Amino acid sequence: MSCCAPGAELYLHQAGSLDDEILLASRLVHDDLRQTDLSVPDIHCGGCLQRIEATLGKLDGVASARANLSARRVRVLWRGETPPPLIPTLQAIGYAAHLHDFGADRPDPVLSHLLRAVAVAGFATSNIMLLSVSVWAGAEPATRDLFHWISALIALPTLAYSGQVFFASAWRSLRHGRTNMDVPISVGVLLTFAMSLYETIHHGHYAYFDAAVSLLFFLLIGRTLDHVMRERARQAVGGLARLSPRGALVLREDGNRTYLPLDEIEPGMTILLAAGERVPVDARVISGSSEIDLSLVSGESAPRTAGEGTLLQAGVLNLTGPLTMIAATTAKDSFLAELVRMMEAAESGRSSYRRIADRAAQLYAPLIHSLALLTFAGWMIAGGDAHFAMTAAVAVLIVTCPCALGLAVPMVHVVAARRLFENGIMIKDGGALERLAGIDTVMFDKTGTLTSAQPRLAVHGKAGADALALAAAMAAHSRHPYSQALTALDHDQPVVLDSVSELPGSGIEAQRGNDVYRLGRPDWALAERSLSPSERDATVVLAINGIPYASFGLDDQLRQGAAEAVAELKGLGAFVEILSGDNDARVQEIARQLDLTCVAGARPADKIGHVEAFKRAGNKVLMVGDGLNDAPALRAADVSMAPASASDIGRNAADLVFLRESLLAVPQAITIAKAAGRLVRQNFALSIAYNVVAIPLAVLGGLTPLLAAIAMSLSSITVVLNALRLGVQTPGRNAPSSAVERETPVLAGALK
Amino acid sequence: MIDFFFLVPIAIGLGLAGLASFMWTLKNNQYDDMEGAAQRILFDGNDRPAP
Secondary structure, eight states, X not given: OOSSHHHHHHHHHHHHXXXXXXXXXXXXXXXXXXEEEEEOTTOOSHHHHXXXXXXXXXXXXXXXXXXXXXXXXXXXXEOSSSXXXXXXXXXHTTOOOXXXXXXXXXXXXHHHHHHHHHHHHHHHHXXXXXXXXXXXXXXXXXHHXXXXXXXXXXXXXXXXXXXXXXXXXXHHHHHTTOOOTHHXXXXXXXXXXXXXHHHHHTTOSOOOHHHHHHHHHHHHHHHHHHHHHHXXXXXXXXXXXXXXXXXXXXXXXXXXXXXXXXXXXXXXXXXXXXXXXXXXXXXXXXXXXXXXXXXXXXXOOSOXXXXXXOEEOTTOEEOSSOEEEEEOSOGGGSHHHHHHHHHHHHHHTTTTOOOXXXXXXXXXXXXXXXXXXXXXXXXXXXXXXXXXXHXXXXXXXXXXXXXXXXXXXXXXXXXXXXXXXXXXXXXXXXXXXHHHHTOOXXXXXXXXXXXXXXXXXXXXXXXXXXXXXXXXXXXXXXXXXXXXXXXXXXXXXXXXXXXXXXXXXXXXXXXXXXXXXXXXXXXXXXXXXXXXXXXXXXXXXXXXXXXXXXXXXXXXXXXXXXXXXXXXXXXXXXEEEEEOSSOHHHXXXXXHHHTOEEEOSOXXXXXXXXXXXXXXXXXXXXXXXXXXXXXXXXXXXXXXXXXXXXXXXXXXXXXXXXXXSOTTHHHHHHXXXXXXXXXXXXXXXXXXXXXXXHHXXXXXXXXXXXXXXXXXHHHXXXXXXXXXXHHHOOTTOOSOOSOOOOOOXXXXXXXX | OTTHHHHHHHHXXXXXXXXXXXXXXXXXXXXXXXXXXXHHTTSSSOOSOOO
């Protein structure tokens, strides 16, 4: 087979299916106008926006292109049967682009509702406060009544609109017989409003409309911040390259080729898979031969050969040649779907974790409600004045309303998330931050996590410069990943070869004069069976007439910062272990380099079992992994991290995703989480301190609306300022900044 | 007292106008790309809002 043929054929396949894929992923917006979202991670300045919009705008069929700098995305509206060449055009001007999943980018109805609620509450708070100030300043009774009535008119719709967020959540929780922070908030706000209305009707001196509404305002800010943080991480994670295929090119019985979406593929269909694509469903190869990359599926770092009859699992990457396969399962029965089911099962073990704010609410709500009740009962017994007793009881509810608490935790989490983001780490929710602070065991996957995702070929034993040059010259004739890596060895020595041919699955054979050169599998390239140990281990051998000349082996390259990260984690007092699906020898090698214990050859179920055994023993486990096979364990662990290079499913399963190459992200994240945990506790203490001062005043009936407003605003501002301290502190900021230096491959280029 | 009858509605009306314009910006997706908007003003030929 000539070396060029498979390449050319495969390019055609890919071009065809890419158009279909864009069409499939686009959405019909209006008449014949279609919208396609592209994720372009390299957008970084205003100039990029200009360039991308101008270049795409000039393409035929493109109605408009709008780039988004915050989300690193481009939204293109286009007309016509076939999509314009969006991705190649972007690539030509230097921006790598991926199709962005439409589903991941829906406008977020919760966020816009929260923002509207905040806006309404903010409007109401500022206006009612204006009126209240004049009442506090000593307005005449008639004016005071008028202002109270206006305040009531503003407060009522505000409560009905902005208060919904809390009332709905409180009601849900009460209906299930539980209590959360929203229960005391709802009770406090509603009672305050009711009492103020009663006072207003009876021309009373004090109305607390300002307190009721500003409580809602502060709490909604906290709630919105919490939501924004989670949303941003979710979007950023979703915007990275997606790895699971959207569909596959199917060969119909009548010889037509159609691109079918994933869930329409049925067992027995013939699938054409080009090089560089992932296997869509479990399938058996019927013709063609290729190398396949299992690293995301099983954790094995060495590519495997696939030929006729090989059963491939969904998700493995086809590296070299086109394959024709018969689908063995539907998408929902394939290996991927099975992993998803395992993840769901593992997930149920984790729901037992309750966030710190909810745990506080469990104590807090009964405490303040009984305190208010006691105040009411006390004044009834002491004075018998129901009105005064009621006022005092409601005053207790107002000052203890967990305004500062509602703001304290999300504020710290938002600041912590920003700190993490500066270090290239995305976090999905605040609960993960709390769990991360408490971990004492760290488990690492090997392939793609501890080691860089791209294994390298290294020279085994000795090899002269001429041998390397010869290997490079021969490798230049093949697209095989090993060959591509070897090409990097080029030493500028011209090597003349007479004829070169590639034997798929074996290697490359070349003639020079009377000599036959072979570069490939040891058992094919070498004539004699008596191999030396270094040659038996070797992945690729260069031989002249069957006599070894140079040998190359796969070398797992430790991820940048791996050794330092492990040392720092040990310094933090954590137990660190490797939990890998790769073969024993390779795992042992890495474990020896990092001085860690290890578990090798673990299947997904073994990984879950191992993690759960540790959890049962009372440890808090952090799992760091990237592969599909890690996904269930990532779910089972107390908290999990994945590198950005991880599989789609792995990234979705993990609580944190680190975007930079360095593994130092792991100890950094833990340090920040611990600092955040300290601040949350400080904030709780501050809120309680305010309550300790204000509650006696309220119980004794001495609380006026002015005092309530001051206490509430002061406590909120204090906790916010305290939370902001996390952004100022600089522990763990020794990480290399975005300019990550890569060492040049000394021996050979990276694979893939 | 009579002053209140026009001063208070004016004050609340102004507040409502602010609220309404915020709602409009929100609905108009003006907060979708805060970083991008900040950068775009540095370039010519971009004086119209997003479609």
